[in-house]
Amino acid sequence: MSDTPATAPVTPKEDSVSKRARGLDRAFEILDFLRNKREPLKPNEIAAQIGAPRSSVYELVNLLLRNGILEFTGGDGRVFLGRKLYFLGAAYEDHFDFMRACDAALERIAEQTRETAQYCVLDGNKYTVARMKEGVRPFRISSDVGHSVPIPWTASGRLLVAHLSDEEITSFIPAADFQMPNGSWLDPAEFIAQVREADKTGQFTFNSTVDNFTHCFAVPMRDAQGIATATLCLVAPRDDGLKNHAFYLQCLKQAAQALSGKH
Known part of the structure; x- marks a missing residue:
C-alpha cells in the first residue's frame, strides 16, 4: 500500500x-x-x-x-x-475624520514652509502619495497622488518598511526596484542600513533620486504597536531644503505628533 x-x-x-x-x-x-x-x-x-x-x-x-x-x-x-x-472614495472619506485632519495638517505644513507637503503610504510593495498640498512656489515640485513608485526611490520608503526584518525587506521589494531612475543600482544592504538608521532617528531626508534639484523629507506616523503605517513628507528645492533642514523637520514632526493615534 x-x-x-x-x-x-x-x-x-x-x-x-x-x-x-x-x-x-x-x-x-x-x-x-x-x-x-x-x-x-x-x-x-x-x-x-x-x-x-x-x-x-x-x-x-x-x-x-x-x-x-x-x-x-x-x-x-x-x-x-x-x-x-469617486463616490466610493467620497463615502470612505466621509467615514474617517482623519482625512480632514490630515488635509488641515498638510495645509499648515505648506503654509509654514512654502513647500509641497504630502501624506504617503505603501500600496502593496510600492510607495504612493495619498494626499498632497502643493506649496506656493511658481513651479511645481510634487508627485501625482495615487501614482505607484518603487520604495527605494523615496525617503518615506526607509520608514515604511522598518518593521520588517532584513530578509523580509529584500523579499518584499522587487529586485528591479533597487535600480534608481538614473540607471544606477542601490545595494540592498546599503538600503537596509538606511532603513535601520531612519527607524532609530524617526526621520529620513535625502537628495531626490527622481530628479536632480529636490531634497525630500519624511517622518513616520506610527500605530499603537509603533509601526510606521504612513509618513508626512516635504519636497523642496535642494538648496532651500538644506538651508531650512532643521525647521522643515520640526514642522513635519509637530504635525505627525498632532495626528498620532488618529490614522
Missing part, C-alpha cells in the same frame, strides 16, 4: 468559489493597472500588458462597465476608471 495520503477531491462548489476569487483578483489587477497607466485602453491592450487571457479580461471589463466601475472613454472601445469609484 502507498503511504501517500489521499487528496480530497475538489467539489464543484469549492471550484466555483476558487474561480470567483481568481476573477476578483483579476478585476482588482485591471483597476490597479489602469490607475497606474493613467490613460484609457482597449480591453485587448489591457490583456496583453497584464498577461491575462483576453476572454477573461473582456468578461471582467463588461462586468465592471455594467456596474459603473469602468466607463467607456476616449473612443474606439477604450475604458478607464468610472465615476462610481
Whole structure:
C-alpha cells in the first residue's frame, strides 16, 4: 500500500468559489493597472500588458462597465476608471475624520514652509502619495497622488518598511526596484542600513533620486504597536531644503505628533 495520503477531491462548489476569487483578483489587477497607466485602453491592450487571457479580461471589463466601475472613454472601445469609484472614495472619506485632519495638517505644513507637503503610504510593495498640498512656489515640485513608485526611490520608503526584518525587506521589494531612475543600482544592504538608521532617528531626508534639484523629507506616523503605517513628507528645492533642514523637520514632526493615534 502507498503511504501517500489521499487528496480530497475538489467539489464543484469549492471550484466555483476558487474561480470567483481568481476573477476578483483579476478585476482588482485591471483597476490597479489602469490607475497606474493613467490613460484609457482597449480591453485587448489591457490583456496583453497584464498577461491575462483576453476572454477573461473582456468578461471582467463588461462586468465592471455594467456596474459603473469602468466607463467607456476616449473612443474606439477604450475604458478607464468610472465615476462610481469617486463616490466610493467620497463615502470612505466621509467615514474617517482623519482625512480632514490630515488635509488641515498638510495645509499648515505648506503654509509654514512654502513647500509641497504630502501624506504617503505603501500600496502593496510600492510607495504612493495619498494626499498632497502643493506649496506656493511658481513651479511645481510634487508627485501625482495615487501614482505607484518603487520604495527605494523615496525617503518615506526607509520608514515604511522598518518593521520588517532584513530578509523580509529584500523579499518584499522587487529586485528591479533597487535600480534608481538614473540607471544606477542601490545595494540592498546599503538600503537596509538606511532603513535601520531612519527607524532609530524617526526621520529620513535625502537628495531626490527622481530628479536632480529636490531634497525630500519624511517622518513616520506610527500605530499603537509603533509601526510606521504612513509618513508626512516635504519636497523642496535642494538648496532651500538644506538651508531650512532643521525647521522643515520640526514642522513635519509637530504635525505627525498632532495626528498620532488618529490614522
